[in-house]
Amino acid sequence: METKYRVECQTHSVEDTTQLGKQLGAFLQERQEPLCVALIGDLGTGKTHMSQGIGLGFGIKEEMTSPTFALMNTYEAHGQALYHFDVYRLDDVCELENIGFYEYTEDQISIVEWANKFPHELPDETLWVTITRLGESERQIMMASDILSDDELAQIGGQYVVRN
Ligand SMILES: Nc1ncnc2c1ncn2[C@@H]1O[C@H](COP(=O)(O)OP(=O)(O)O)[C@@H](O)[C@H]1O
Ligand SMILES: [Mg+2]
Numbered sequence: 001m002e003t004k005y006r007v008e009c010q011t012h013s014v015e016d017t018t019q020l021g022k023q024l025g026a027f028l029q030e031r032q033e034p035l036c037v038a039l040i041g042d043l044g045t046g047k048t049h050m051s052q053g054i055g056l057g058f059g060i061k062e063e064m065t066s067p068t069f070a071l072m073n074t075y076e077a078h079g080q081a082l083y084h085f086d087v088y089r090l091d092d093v094c095e096l097e098n099i100g101f102y103e104y105t106e107d108q109i110s111i112v113e114w115a116n117k118f119p120h121e122l123p124d125e126t127l128w129v130t131i132t133r134l135g136e137s138e139r140q141i142m143m144a145s146d147i148l149s150d151d152e153l154a155q156i157g158g159q160y161v162v163r164n
Contacts, residue, residue: 003144003146004145005153006143006144006153007142007143007144007150007156007157007163008141008142008143008161008163009140009143009160009161009162010134010138010160011046011138017046017049017050017131017139017141018049018053019053019160021050021051021052021053021054021055021056021057022054022056022057023156023157024057024129024156025053025054025056025059026058027057027152027155027156028054028057029058029059029080032080033125034106034125035110036105036110036112036115036123037054037111037112037127038112038115038116038119039051039113039114039115040114040115040116040129040131041130041131041133042133044133045133047113047131048066048113050131050141051064051084051111051113052064054082055075058082058109059078060076060077060082064084066086066113067084067085067113068086069089071086071089071090072084072086072099072100080109081108082108083104083109083110084110085101085104085110085113086113086114087101087112087115087117088117090117093118096118102121105123105126106123106125115128124146124147126147127143127144127147127148128143128144129143130142130144143156
């Protein structure tokens with residue numbers, strides 16, 4: 001993904017990835033502007049743990065489960081909604097229309113797991129989060145965006161930033 005801004009983070013445990021997610025979730029709650037968090041990564045890299053961290057930082061009290069079968073779960077915290085998609089099982093762009101994907105990702109705060117299946121359907125207001133397995137418990141987490149500046153990305157990444 002060619003974007004204006006990017007930052008590289010690394011985590012060394014599930015707890016790190018959850019914490020990084022929390023930092024992002026808190027940022028989204030405070031920012032109060034639409035943003036689509038597009039999560040990309042192979043099976044078992046940590047997309048769902050990252051999502052759960054985002055939910056925690058956003059202020060969501062209930063447990064977040066992967067919406068692989070539901071396709072979308074809706075949460076709310078501090079009067080602000082968060083839409084969590086998993087498009088792994090979707091094959092056709094038409095199906096996105098049916099689940100209200102465009103309204104939610106363009107006008108709300110959302111998380112989309114397996115966003116790389118439909119990269120061209122996401123809005124300009126997207127934060128790309130690409131997780132790569134470096135080892136048993138090491139993950140590279142690249143955050144890239146045209147909307148959030150390098151400074152904002154570095155603020156979210158905090159102690160996990162290795163390069164920007
Ligand atoms: N640094 C890490 N961050 C996230 N998950 C990790 C990490 N190290 C090991 N894991 C393991 O990787 C798996 C990630 O699972 P999950 O979040 O469900 O992935 P995905 O949603 O991408 O399929 C879990 O089994 C978790 O214990
Ligand atoms: Mg998952």
